[in-house]
Amino acid sequence: MTSLTWICLMTKRTTKIDPLAYPVRKELWRRITIIVLAAILAGSLYVRAVRAQAGVISASAQYTFGEEIVFRGVIPTGIPVESATLFFVAEGELQTHTGAATWDERGQLLYIADLTQSPIRAFSTVVYWFEVTKKGGGELKSERGAFYYEDNRFDWQARESKDFRVHWYEGDTAFAQSLLDVAELGLANIQVILPLKLNSPVDIYAYASAEEMRATLQHLGKSWVGAHTDPDLGVMVVSLPRGPEQRLEMERQIPHELMHLMLYQRLGAGYGNIPIWLNEGLASIAELYPNPDYLILLNKAVKEDNMLPMASLCETFPRDASGAFLAYAEATSFTRFLYQQYGTAGLESLARAYADGLSCERGVQIALDRTLTQLERQWRQQAFREDALLTALTNLSPWIVILALVLIFPLGLTLVGTRKNAKNGRDG
Ligand SMILES: [Zn+2]
Numbered sequence: 001m002t003s004l005t006w007i008c009l010m011t012k013r014t015t016k017i018d019p020l021a022y023p024v025r026k027e028l029w030r031r032i033t034i035i036v037l038a039a040i041l042a043g044s045l046y047v048r049a050v051r052a053q054a055g056v057i058s059a060s061a062q063y064t065f066g067e068e069i070v071f072r073g074v075i076p077t078g079i080p081v082e083s084a085t086l087f088f089v090a091e092g093e094l095q096t097h098t099g100a101a102t103w104d105e106r107g108q109l110l111y112i113a114d115l116t117q118s119p120i121r122a123f124s125t126v127v128y129w130f131e132v133t134k135k136g137g138g139e140l141k142s143e144r145g146a147f148y149y150e151d152n153r154f155d156w157q158a159r160e161s162k163d164f165r166v167h168w169y170e171g172d173t174a175f176a177q178s179l180l181d182v183a184e185l186g187l188a189n190i191q192v193i194l195p196l197k198l199n200s201p202v203d204i205y206a207y208a209s210a211e212e213m214r215a216t217l218q219h220l221g222k223s224w225v226g227a228h229t230d231p232d233l234g235v236m237v238v239s240l241p242r243g244p245e246q247r248l249e250m251e252r253q254i255p256h257e258l259m260h261l262m263l264y265q266r267l268g269a270g271y272g273n274i275p276i277w278l279n280e281g282l283a284s285i286a287e288l289y290p291n292p293d294y295l296i297l298l299n300k301a302v303k304e305d306n307m308l309p310m311a312s313l314c315e316t317f318p319r320d321a322s323g324a325f326l327a328y329a330e331a332t333s334f335t336r337f338l339y340q341q342y343g344t345a346g347l348e349s350l351a352r353a354y355a356d357g358l359s360c361e362r363g364v365q366i367a368l369d370r371t372l373t374q375l376e377r378q379w380r381q382q383a384f385r386e387d388a389l390l391t392a393l394t395n396l397s398p399w400i401v402i403l404a405l406v407l408i409f410p411l412g413l414t415l416v417g418t419r420k421n422a423k424n425g426r427d428g
Pocket residue numbers: 008009010256257260279280283
């Protein structure tokens with residue numbers, strides 16, 4: 001495909017923050033952390049840290065993005081240590097990572113987390129603390145520290161409007177302003193399709209290449225993704241290389257990711273139950289500049305009879321890049337068809353039906369009073385002028401052959417038998 005080959009990959013994330021490990025309201029917590037970080041660590045390009053002072057043990061963390069986090073602690077001298085453990089949990093993750101920390105005679109605790117082995121989500125807030133068991137019994141804990149796991153490989157600049165904060169490292173202020181403008185246009189376009197509101201400002205990180213961006217997707221392990229949103233973090237990452245297509249890419253990626261994010265804000269936990277074809281379909285029809293490759297791809301797939309059934313795109317998309325592309329193209333075309341047929345109200349009740357927990361098949365039946373198969377047939381007839389009878393016959397063709405064999409073969413035998421009998425009769 002051409003350079004227009006970015007794909008956004010949504011994970012069906014429904015995990016919640018452990019309230020014990022993460023007691024303060026997420027957004028507020030993150031903003032506080034950002035301010036603390038910015039104040040303490042301005043000017044540090046590769047490593048940023050935040051220190052949590054505790055009455056008994058102090059703890060601090062430094063990270064090298066995508067590689068490791070070094071956690072350090074200090075125990076008051078004279079306390080004999082039996083064992084020491086470091087705990088950390090990234091925002092939105094249910095799993096608390098733990099590791100045995102080392103200590104020395106000066107009471108210095110150390111634990112290094114290998115992020116190449118256990119990646120955490122970029123742009124999440126990480127909470128951590130030490131627990132120490134004393135020789136002879138008794139425990140000490142550090143206070144909980146936190147840091148914002150931003151991609152600090154780059155010297156980000158920032159610019160903001162009422163609804164968006166853009167972060168970029170390559171390009172001028174005009175580029176940053178165009179990111180903000182496209183975000184506002186995308187927001188307006190989304191609100192034509194669905195009555196959604198933006199509840200909190202969105203952070204947009206614009207990378208200068210897909211390669212540089214992909215390090216932020218370490219935890220997903222996908223090599224063909226071009227943009228991504230973690231809607232629960234209120235963050236989107238996009239890849240916008242310099243060149244004649246930069247503006248078009250912007251007009252695709254930002255509104256697309258924004259639709260995911262706003263759907264999440266509207267549907268909450270129910271967001272995870274939306275079929276992937278609808279989630280990606282809605283995001284794709286929100287793009288200001290539709291992907292022209294999709295139509296070519298679809299016509300080819302129809303011609304070669306390679307279309308993926310919509311029912312196979314409820315839970316997951318194909319893992320390979322070409323299969324995933326076709327899935328995106330189908331989801332986009334099918335969702336656009338639903339929008340044309342049923343309008344905003346139809347799409348809204350469909351999204352709501354799914355968010356309420358209905359299955360992929362049941363959702364369309366309740367919201368649109370049609371089965372998925374009926375809608376799919378109607379879509380293909382309308383979008384690709386497929387002849388319904390021909391399609392039905394093509395689908396039935398193996399059965400027609402068998403039926404023909406079952407009916408015609410005995411009929412032939414009977415005819416041959418009749419002739420033989422007639423001939424024998426004449427001969428006899
Ligand atoms: Zn997407």
